[in-house]
Amino acid sequence: MYGRVRALVIKELLAVLRDKQSRIALVMPPILMLTIFAFAATLEVKNVDLAVLDQDGGQAAIELTQRFAGAPFFTNVFFLHGIEQIAPALENERAMAVVVFAEDFSRDVAAGRPARIQLLLDGRRSNTAQIVQGYASRIVERYTQDLADRYDLPGPPATLTARNWFNPNLDYLWYTVPNLIGLLSMAVGLLVTSLSVARERELGTYDQLLVTPLSAREILAGKTIPAMIMGLAEGFLITAVAIGCFGIPFMGSFPVLAASLFLFMLSVVGFGLFISSVCNTQQQAILGTFTFMIPAALLSGFATPIETMPEFLQIVSLANPLRHFLVAIRGILLKAMPFPMVLETIWPLAPIAAVTLTLAGWFFRRGIR
Structure with missing residues (x-):
């Protein structure tokens, strides 16, 4: 046999x-x-196109915009010149997200008042939109923490320190x-x-x-x-x-x-x-x-x-x-x-x-x- x-x-x-x-x-x-x-x-989100509508033009808005531009996952950051340009940018997929700074953003930051930032996302790609929202939230949170340290303001009541086991760099x-x-x-x-x-x-x-x-x-x-x-x-x-x-x-x-x-x-x-x-x-x-x-x-x-x-x-x-x-x-x-x-x-x-x-x-x- x-x-x-x-x-x-x-x-x-x-x-x-x-x-x-x-x-x-x-x-x-x-x-x-x-x-x-x-x-x-891959389900990673990289090379994101981000549009910025800066209605403020102050130092705080410029600094935060530079932080978005310096992030590794936002490779193309461009500016819009009016509210009417937001819809075409998202509809034509020129941008995955649009950051809108209110007119009084820098004044509110300097006065220690809550400052408004609006993030508009293309919801047709729901998973990508959620990930991009997380990226933007992380940048804003880090900026807020740096402001608190710079001006000796009360920081957040609790901080979260993340550590990734088995894949430390999230490769x-x-x-x-x-x-x-x-x-x-x-x-x-x-x-x-x-x-x-x-x-x-x-x-x-x-x-x-x-x-x-x-x-x-x-x-x-x-x-x-x-x-x-x-x-x-x-x-x-x-x-x-x-x-x-x-x-x-x-x-x-x-x-x-x-x-x-x-x-x-x-x-x-x-x-x-x-x-x-x-x-x-x-x-x-x-x-x-x-x-x-x-x-x-x-x-x-x-x-x-x-x-x-x-x-x-x-x-x-x-x-x-x-x-x-x-x-x-x-x-x-x-x-x-x-x-x-x-x-x-x-x-x-x-x-x-x-x-x-x-x-x-x-x-x-x-x-x-």
């Missing part, structure tokens, strides 16, 4: 590795996607790239496995495979093992690029990472073989892969927190292997999560793999009959 399975495993690996296009497809697209997505798939790549390790490893694993049986059927070699002494279980094992080998190799390659090229810290243990990636790829291979076993052509398998990938990415917690989703979607996401692996990979890389804690996160991958591999085997045996 083991000899027959080994022969099929070698045959599957050679079928992929001897094909130049397959070799390139296994290495180049994931690295290219990692490079592009790491910088493009967004430290969040994006570990998530991309899971996304791209899943994409490669699904494509390799979903095309395996479908390719045999499309090329006409499926019937030849059935007349061999191999049983359905042995054929399924021969399809699973090469996919696991290539998927794990791809996952380690992407992880190495993330650490070596993007400077993502590796604080955890390599055996814990390997065990997590193995269990994750096993569950992914289960989904891939399930897709492949119900498809007759490679085109159908590719469509089935992307049909699964898009909901899996949306329900993984990468773009939006799972806690903010409706309750029924939170329940559905429990069957998504990517949801469990992303928590583990971020914990292993950034905060040296120990194996018992990782196991609490990834144990659902085992039943997911068992169910999908069982279904794939059932459909595969059904196709043989």
